[in-house]
Amino acid sequence: MIVIKPVGGICNRMRAIAASLEWAKETNHDLKVIWNLDSDLNLDFFSCFMPIQNMSLQNERIEKNQLKILFKKIIKKIKKISGQGYNVHIYVQDIYNLIEKGLSKEDFKNYFNNISQNKLIYIEANWDFYPLSCSPYNLFRPSHLIQNKIAFFSAKFPDKIIGVHIRRKDHKIAIHHSPTKKFIDIINQELEKDNAQSFFLATDCEETEKALLEAFDEKVFTYSKIKDRNTPDGIQEAIADLFLLSKTKKIYGSYWSSFSEVASKIGGIELIIVN
Incomplete structure (x- = not known):
């Protein structure tokens, strides 16, 4: 399973979700989105958009210091249900570090596809980090x-x-x-x-x-x-x-x-x- 927490404003979050949808589809992973209501975007997902297929969503109003606690709860719940025990954590700065290395789109794709061999992945992102072969943006329909x-x-x-x-x-x-x-x-x-x-x-x-x-x-x-x-x-x-x-x-x-x-x-x- 891929657990994505998109961060930033509305378009930054759309970009991160679009990339995650593509990544999950290509690697045959389930996708869960944690939509945090915060100072960057203080409105729940379903007041913005219609539900998106092949994506579960959890609206949360949590402070930054509570995110690790929430993630541990999600991990514990998923492990209990599926027995999956492989965890990978990717944060915004990790992605920026890859950009600074000058990775090509193909390098990015290979990097994330290698990570997808793990059964449980948590990522925070604010842009379309995974190369898009089509345009998942047409999956976003306003409320x-x-x-x-x-x-x-x-x-x-x-x-x-x-x-x-x-x-x-x-x-x-x-x-x-x-x-x-x-x-x-x-x-x-x-x-x-x-x-x-x-x-x-x-x-x-x-x-x-x-x-x-x-x-x-x-x-x-x-x-x-x-x-x-x-x-x-x-x-x-x-x-x-x-x-x-x-x-x-x-x-x-x-x-x-x-x-x-x-x-x-x-x-x-x-x-x-x-x-």
């Missing part, structure tokens, strides 16, 4: 409430619409490498090529949203009104933004942002990083 909001809003989209994701708030790397002015220049260039073009803007910054609406008026569509991603409503609006972004023709995204990347993978559309 019914969020789906209805997405369907209602996306019905307003014109035929020609480009996605724009501008990450701000505390993301210093994105702010530095993907300045708002650069996005404005790109939108102007797209309008010069085709004035009928429209844009869907997803951003976590009210000032940025206001600046683009003032600059381009009805050419820019926006959905989310709650920019605080630490509230349940804010998290659900972020998920709606993510899937609305995936329904555009292509995405101009922010540097070093999982949100831009995951949206493009959900929609199977081109991602152009503004840098």
Whole structure:
């Protein structure tokens, strides 16, 4: 069995789960997800997404110092049921260490496939650590409430619409490498090529949203009104933004942002990083 605890925000967790689904499928392991409600994402899984096949899930609201206790309980329960006694622990830093070694995708695959020879594996991850031969992202379906909001809003989209994701708030790397002015220049260039073009803007910054609406008026569509991603409503609006972004023709995204990347993978559309 693979026990995965995805960490970080919504898209980091989606990436980790997508990799785990692929890994479990290829190595014929059962998959259990521990979904921790914490300061990074304070909302249970089923308020975000529909159930995913071939994956059991446990919502937990636990502090970091309680994780080892929880894992020991899970190990004890699994051992009692199945008699499995082989344990492997992999943490986020372990994966970063592999990245620093310059491992190729094939090296990563071989590394994790070798680990899968053990019967019980625990891993914490915040990105798609296992190479994906397909796109497990289409297994993620928003909850019914969020789906209805997405369907209602996306019905307003014109035929020609480009996605724009501008990450701000505390993301210093994105702010530095993907300045708002650069996005404005790109939108102007797209309008010069085709004035009928429209844009869907997803951003976590009210000032940025206001600046683009003032600059381009009805050419820019926006959905989310709650920019605080630490509230349940804010998290659900972020998920709606993510899937609305995936329904555009292509995405101009922010540097070093999982949100831009995951949206493009959900929609199977081109991602152009503004840098």
